[in-house]
Amino acid sequence: MAKVLMKGNEAIGEAAIRAGCIHFFGYPITPQSEVPEYLARRLPEVGGQYVQAESEVAASNMIYGAAGVGMRVLTTSSSPGISLMAEGISYIAASELPVVLVNIMRAGPGLGGILPAQGDYFQATRGTGHGDFQLLVLAPASVQEAVNLVILAFELAEKYLNPVMVIGDGMIGQMMEPVEFPVEGVGPPLDPGDWALTGCEGRERRIVNSLFLDPEACNRHNLKLKAKYERMAENEQRWELYNCDEPYDLLVTAFGMMSRICKTAIDDLKAEGTNVGLFRPISLNPFPYEPCRRVIDRAQRILDVEMSMGQMIYDIQLAAQGRLEIDFHGTAGGVVPSPDEVADKIRESLARIGRSPARKPGKRSAKAAAAQKSKSKRSKKTATAQKPGKRGGKKPQNAGKRSAARQSSARRHGRRSGR
Amino acid sequence: MRVLHTDPIVASSKGKAHLPEGCRLLMVVGSYGSGKTEISVNLAIQMSEAGRRVQLADLDIVNPYFRSRSARKLMESHGIRVVIPPGAQSYADLPIIVPEIRGMLGPGAGQLSLFDVGGDAVGARLLSSFREPLGDRPYELWQVVNSRRPFTRDEEGCLRMMADIEQASRLRVTGFVANSHLVGETTPEVVCEGARLASRLAERTGVPLRLVCAMGDLEGRQRLAGLDAPMLWMARRMLPPWLRPARSAESRDEPIPAGRPVPIGRPAGAK
Numbered sequence: 001m002a003k004v005l006m007k008g009n010e011a012i013g014e015a016a017i018r019a020g021c022i023h024f025f026g027y028p029i030t031p032q033s034e035v036p037e038y039l040a041r042r043l044p045e046v047g048g049q050y051v052q053a054e055s056e057v058a059a060s061n062m063i064y065g066a067a068g069v070g071m072r073v074l075t076t077s078s079s080p081g082i083s084l085m086a087e088g089i090s091y092i093a094a095s096e097l098p099v100v101l102v103n104i105m106r107a108g109p110g111l112g113g114i115l116p117a118q119g120d121y122f123q124a125t126r127g128t129g130h131g132d133f134q135l136l137v138l139a140p141a142s143v144q145e146a147v148n149l150v151i152l153a154f155e156l157a158e159k160y161l162n163p164v165m166v167i168g169d170g171m172i173g174q175m176m177e178p179v180e181f182p183v184e185g186v187g188p189p190l191d192p193g194d195w196a197l198t199g200c201e202g203r204e205r206r207i208v209n210s211l212f213l214d215p216e217a218c219n220r221h222n223l224k225l226k227a228k229y230e231r232m233a234e235n236e237q238r239w240e241l242y243n244c245d246e247p248y249d250l251l252v253t254a255f256g257m258m259s260r261i262c263k264t265a266i267d268d269l270k271a272e273g274t275n276v277g278l279f280r281p282i283s284l285n286p287f288p289y290e291p292c293r294r295v296i297d298r299a300q301r302i303l304d305v306e307m308s309m310g311q312m313i314y315d316i317q318l319a320a321q322g323r324l325e326i327d328f329h330g331t332a333g334g335v336v337p338s339p340d341e342v343a344d345k346i347r348e349s350l351a352r353i354g355r356s357p358a359r360k361p362g363k364r365s366a367k368a369a370a371a372q373k374s375k376s377k378r379s380k381k382t383a384t385a386q387k388p389g390k391r392g393g394k395k396p397q398n399a400g401k402r403s404a405a406r407q408s409s410a411r412r413h414g415r416r417s418g419r
Numbered sequence: 420m421r422v423l424h425t426d427p428i429v430a431s432s433k434g435k436a437h438l439p440e441g442c443r444l445l446m447v448v449g450s451y452g453s454g455k456t457e458i459s460v461n462l463a464i465q466m467s468e469a470g471r472r473v474q475l476a477d478l479d480i481v482n483p484y485f486r487s488r489s490a491r492k493l494m495e496s497h498g499i500r501v502v503i504p505p506g507a508q509s510y511a512d513l514p515i516i517v518p519e520i521r522g523m524l525g526p527g528a529g530q531l532s533l534f535d536v537g538g539d540a541v542g543a544r545l546l547s548s549f550r551e552p553l554g555d556r557p558y559e560l561w562q563v564v565n566s567r568r569p570f571t572r573d574e575e576g577c578l579r580m581m582a583d584i585e586q587a588s589r590l591r592v593t594g595f596v597a598n599s600h601l602v603g604e605t606t607p608e609v610v611c612e613g614a615r616l617a618s619r620l621a622e623r624t625g626v627p628l629r630l631v632c633a634m635g636d637l638e639g640r641q642r643l644a645g646l647d648a649p650m651l652w653m654a655r656r657m658l659p660p661w662l663r664p665a666r667s668a669e670s671r672d673e674p675i676p677a678g679r680p681v682p683i684g685r686p687a688g689a690k
Contacts, residue, residue: 114483261660263661334510
């Protein structure tokens, strides 16, 4: 199929249709309004229903109801709207229903602003609503990845009977990129399994419920959910390593669009002869702690970069287990760090471990410009999105080789290795 | 047929694009992602360089990001007057029309008012408030067409968009601009596909094809040399935060294909 140019929000809407979701309940809010706008136009064409709810509170309860009767269903919103949906999402998780949520994050707290931010990391991974429940959270870094992850989100929601959230900053929703849809047409409807309310004539009745007055029953229910979250943690970690094949002293950690800005900075530094690795979690929950620890072990310092005041950094700390110092650079309010700004922060971090040529960013060399030109090609080569059990291309580095590389790198910089 | 290009506004060494004679007010409309902003900003800069006094109004009240106001500093450095809502309001997605815009409807001699309008009919609706103040003053309203956007892939989609825009704006489309693109993945074939679509639209409606747009650093752009259309070679001005500006087309060693310099006031195919 020919590639089309789509805004992230439109592509998210189309991806849901391709996944077989033809029911949408939601409420417009910048910067995600193009999802409802697109689906309001498209869903009637494919025999689906688009309902603009009177509020996000209502929308979350509408998807609760629709999922309860076995409909594949989507809602999307942006930060303050997700807060309003929190109660419904907790009910859905408690009732073990498959729904897909999309949060196109804007600046906060409060009404904040309409520009891009990543300040809902905590909300998505720690406390979307009340009670002991977890969302499976996926964070794309391009419009194409948003398409792929929305389709995957429906699969995972149905596999675990759990709400799955796809989370991106406003840029993911607003930017235009060429996309290809992996499937044509409208996907098949959801299999109502043994849980959906489809009319109980001739079978035992089913109950969709989140109320457990008996403490023992409620405890048992929570233990059952806990076991499910453990299964998710075991099977659903996803991440990307960038530029981690060669030895590096500094590891940059970033997710979503911020990781793309970091990649540009890393490419620029590579052209100057400085190698810096990047770890990008794709599943924010379950967070890929072990894969993160493995790349942390090969670094001497970490720089965490976020469009927030520091939220994912707590997961990086958990992965680092106090072994390394972590520097942080963050912006909020819709201020997006530039590649130069990130490169400066990388130089500062390298200087702290005595590694930096601490070059002031001057005019970019012809070499750096050439590197930029071929960046898209190279990123395809070096970037490897990974899942547990699919680690084909990645072998643990030989320790001897590594130390030799370190020594030579230390010689280059005229310093002793800090280890 | 009389050639309508006595007012060569885009007259850089390589440029071939001309505005129709006497054109002082140009409004750029089209679907989201058709490339209105990139075209508006490039036209503004090229025309300013050719000696016109250009004022550009960012009338995008639909899109919250990636609007021409983000290229404000760049345009102002080229001597272009940029009209946007003041202060923090410029970051809002609110229908704010600053009073100066009314004044831009009747530009003086040697001036050009460029309106970068929001996407789809929703964005074009704003123009309907200019219908009365505009009176019978001449204007150009160009519809940008990108055949790689979901709702304007074919003639029917583009004509529907045209009808919706005309109804919402209470103005008539006076020209088509072919701008088929896939951002960084654009090929000369994609550009040609758009040029063909826009030519067919011109034939069906009698509204002329005004421009075919492509990036000056498009790989394999020599393959566009045979395109019988007025070309607007652009530099990428609307960059996302993770990309850096590429070298401008002029700084390249290879020459830009000359093609046939067709004045843009002339309908495609007219002899």
